[in-house]
Amino acid sequence: xxxxxxxxxxxxxxxxxxxxxxxxxxxxxxxxxxxxxxxxxxxxxxxxxxxxxxxxxxxxxxxxxxxxxxxxxxxxxxxxxxxxxxxxxxxxxxxxxxxxxxxxxxxxxxxxxxxxxxxxxxxxxxxxxxxxxxxxxxxxxxxxxxxxxxxxxxxxxxxxxxxxxxxxxxxxxxxxxxxxxxxxxxxxxxxxxxxxxxxxxxxxxxxxxxxxxxxxxxxxxx
Amino acid sequence: xxxxxxxxxxxxxxxxxxxxxxxxxxxxxxxxxxxxxxxxxxxxxxxxxxxxxxxxxxxxxxxxxxxxxxxxxxxxxxxxxxxxxxxxxxxxxxxxxxxxxxxxxxxxxxxxxxxxxxxxxxxxxxxxxxxxxxxxxxxxxxxxxxxxxxxxxxxxxxxxxxxxxxxxxxxxxxxxxxxxxxxxxxxxxxxxxxxxxxxxxxxxxxxxxxxxxxxxxxxxxx
DNA sequence: ACAAAAGTGTTGGACTTACACCCATGC
DNA sequence: GCATGGGTGTAAGTCCAACACTTTTGT
Numbered sequence: 001x002x003x004x005x006x007x008x009x010x011x012x013x014x015x016x017x018x019x020x021x022x023x024x025x026x027x028x029x030x031x032x033x034x035x036x037x038x039x040x041x042x043x044x045x046x047x048x049x050x051x052x053x054x055x056x057x058x059x060x061x062x063x064x065x066x067x068x069x070x071x072x073x074x075x076x077x078x079x080x081x082x083x084x085x086x087x088x089x090x091x092x093x094x095x096x097x098x099x100x101x102x103x104x105x106x107x108x109x110x111x112x113x114x115x116x117x118x119x120x121x122x123x124x125x126x127x128x129x130x131x132x133x134x135x136x137x138x139x140x141x142x143x144x145x146x147x148x149x150x151x152x153x154x155x156x157x158x159x160x161x162x163x164x165x166x167x168x169x170x171x172x173x174x175x176x177x178x179x180x181x182x183x184x185x186x187x188x189x190x191x192x193x194x195x196x197x198x199x200x201x202x203x204x205x206x207x208x209x210x211x212x213x214x215x216x217x218x219x220x221x222x
Numbered sequence: 223x224x225x226x227x228x229x230x231x232x233x234x235x236x237x238x239x240x241x242x243x244x245x246x247x248x249x250x251x252x253x254x255x256x257x258x259x260x261x262x263x264x265x266x267x268x269x270x271x272x273x274x275x276x277x278x279x280x281x282x283x284x285x286x287x288x289x290x291x292x293x294x295x296x297x298x299x300x301x302x303x304x305x306x307x308x309x310x311x312x313x314x315x316x317x318x319x320x321x322x323x324x325x326x327x328x329x330x331x332x333x334x335x336x337x338x339x340x341x342x343x344x345x346x347x348x349x350x351x352x353x354x355x356x357x358x359x360x361x362x363x364x365x366x367x368x369x370x371x372x373x374x375x376x377x378x379x380x381x382x383x384x385x386x387x388x389x390x391x392x393x394x395x396x397x398x399x400x401x402x403x404x405x406x407x408x409x410x411x412x413x414x415x416x417x418x419x420x421x422x423x424x425x426x427x428x429x430x431x432x433x434x435x436x437x438x439x440x441x442x443x444x
Numbered sequence: 445a446c447a448a449a450a451g452t453g454t455t456g457g458a459c460t461t462a463c464a465c466c467c468a469t470g471c
Numbered sequence: 472g473c474a475t476g477g478g479t480g481t482a483a484g485t486c487c488a489a490c491a492c493t494t495t496t497g498t
Contacts, residue, residue: 043291043302067289067304069265080265080304082289154477172461174478197470198476217460376450394488396451419497420449439487 001081002046003034003122005129006059008105009146009162010091014133015105016126017094018118019054022101025075026119030111032126033057033103034081043082051086055103056095059086060145065132066125073121083125085133087145137163138215141183144206152191152201153177156184164218176216182209223303224268225256225344227351228281230327231368231384232313236355237327238348239316240340241276244323247297248341252333254348255279255325256303265304273308277325278317281308282367287354288347295343305347307355309367359385360437363405366428374413374423375399378406386440398438404431 006017018030035050037043044062051057062084069080096103108130110116112123137143137160144151146159157173177183184204193200228239240252257272259265266284273279284306291302318325330352332338334345359365359382366373368381379395399405406426415422 037291037302040293040300042293043289064289067265067286069259069304071262071264078262080259080302082291082302152477169460169462170476171463171478171480176460193469194476195470196475197468198474199468199478201477214459219461374450391488391490392449393451393453393490398487415496416449417497418448419495420447421451421495423450436486441488 001034001079002037002043002050003032003081003083003125004047004051004062004086005032005065005083005126006051006055006057006086006088007108007129007133007146008088008091009159010105012158012162013107013109014130014162015091016108016111016129017055017057018104018106018111019096019100020102020104021119022099026117028101029117029119030106030122031119032083032122034083037082044084047082047084054097054100056097057088057092059088062086065129068121068125070121081125083129085129087142089146089148134163134218138218139212141206141210141212144184147206150187150189150191150203150205152203153184154201156204160216160218173216180209180212182207183212223256223301224259224265224272225254225303225305225347226269226273226284226308227254227287227305227348228273228277228279228308228310229330229351229355229368230310230313231381232327234380234384235329235331236352236384237313238330238333238351239277239279240326240328240333241318241322242324242326243341244321248339250323251339251341252328252344253341254305254344256305259304266306269304269306276319276322278319279310279314281310284308287351290343290347292343303347305351307351309364311368311370356385356440360440361434363428363432363434366406369428372409372411372413372425372427374425375406376423378426382438382440395438402431402434404429405434 008015017033019033021027021029021031033051033054034047037046047062051059065083065085067080067082071078073079091105094103094105111126118126143156143159147155153174156177157168157170161167185207187203187205189203190200191203230237239255241255243249243251243253255273255276256269259268269284273281287305287307289302289304293300295301313327316325316327333348340348365378365381369377375396378399379390379392383389407429409425409427411425412422413425
């Protein structure tokens with residue numbers, strides 16, 4: 001099998017893309033989009049296909065984050081699921097596929113809440129995926145994948161704050177990001193200020209660097 | 223499928239456990255021990271069973287480090303291999319199984335050398351596994367799994383040096399390890415000095431901590 | 445006494461953090 | 472003017488790399 005965890009940031013909260021299952025087992029429960037790998041497909045191909053079929057969503061890149069093969073994870077019989085992670089720059093519109101009752105972005109906090117039922121071992125998978133994202137964002141430049149093509153440093157900072165769940169000192173964040181050569185590339189332009197006014201911010205795009213050395217530490221602020 | 227990368231340190235060099243294939247495809251080439259998952263097995267169970275069958279080796283813990291499902295990785299047809307990593311405290315004796323011409327620990331440097339033929343995509347898998355080990359040893363307490371139950375800090379340091387491939391300042395290493403609460407636990411005893419004399423070192427055992435905060439940085443010495 | 449390995453002390457520099465302060469825009 | 476968010480400056484503290492130095496053993 002191939003399941004996918006798609007993250008996006010919206011409203012200062014980290015969201016995950018889920019589908020509501022129409023059929024047994026776990027009918028009515030939320031689940032990660034996914035399905036079976038067809039002959040000739042790589043697991044990543046299958047993940048991308050199932051994601052499109054079930055939610056209408058396409059992602060630029062999918063990274064493998066683990067394989068879950070515990071016997072008993074599926075009541076229908078032993079299966080092995082290769083799980084990939086995708087990142088989107090915004091909460092895009094979602095269209096539920098034929099075998100899904102619904103598809104939507106849920107805040108991760110809500111998806112992992114006690115009263116939300118997740119199918120199979122998807123609670124465990126999602127929990128691992130969140131931990132992995134929090135770690136990777138510290139060491140790698142993947143945070144730009146959660147931003148639009150052109151973004152301000154405040155937008156990038158809000159991605160970190162949403163993923164880590166705490167505020168970051170803006171001046172220090174700015175210095176760290178700009179000091180890390182190749183992380184972001186300045187564009188000449190400046191963005192329009194927000195609805196509350198404020199100084200217009202410079203625009204940047206993602207650079208070519210993939211590893212952040214030194215990392216952006218996720219110490220709790222204050 | 224389930225393949226396994228077993229690491230051990232010997233003679234100041236990181237070694238990996240390989241089997242020499244007796245049958246086609248890739249007859250005569252080195253390969254990671256592994257095989258097919260049988261019904262009712264988890265991939266980890268299968269990895270442990272195949273490891274024992276092919277090499278006679280048992281490991282305490284196996285950690286999943288990835289799944290490789292590129293169509294074409296096996297000339298016989300599409301397969302998916304879940305790869306696990308095992309760590310041993312020493313170069314144990316190895317017994318080749320029935321369908322292997324030989325089984326042995328090879329220095330990683332030699333296994334990844336140009337003139338060593340590795341079956342399937344096992345060069346890629348091994349390369350990824352080495353990168354992962356170098357990263358994990360920095361953040362987690364897994365280095366103790368490459369040491370005997372009781373070890374000196376010099377032994378632990380030599381593990382890091384073998385994995386990273388460069389020397390580490392012994393005094394600073396000592397401070398970092400002892401400062402990280404729960405990483406190692408002092409035993410009352412002291413070890414016998416080496417053949418060249420020297421002051422006898424204190425003995426330690428692994429503690430309960432799994433994550434190293436702050437990490438042991440792998441900066442090149444000098 | 446000498447070599448070798450374990451272990452302690454110390455100093456300079458790099459980096460982080462926290463916070464004060466200035467700039468530009470909308471209302 | 473004032474609030475809001477962008478951006479700069481800076482001082483205190485922390486941490487690490489480097490290396491000098493002491494301790495304890497075998498030969």
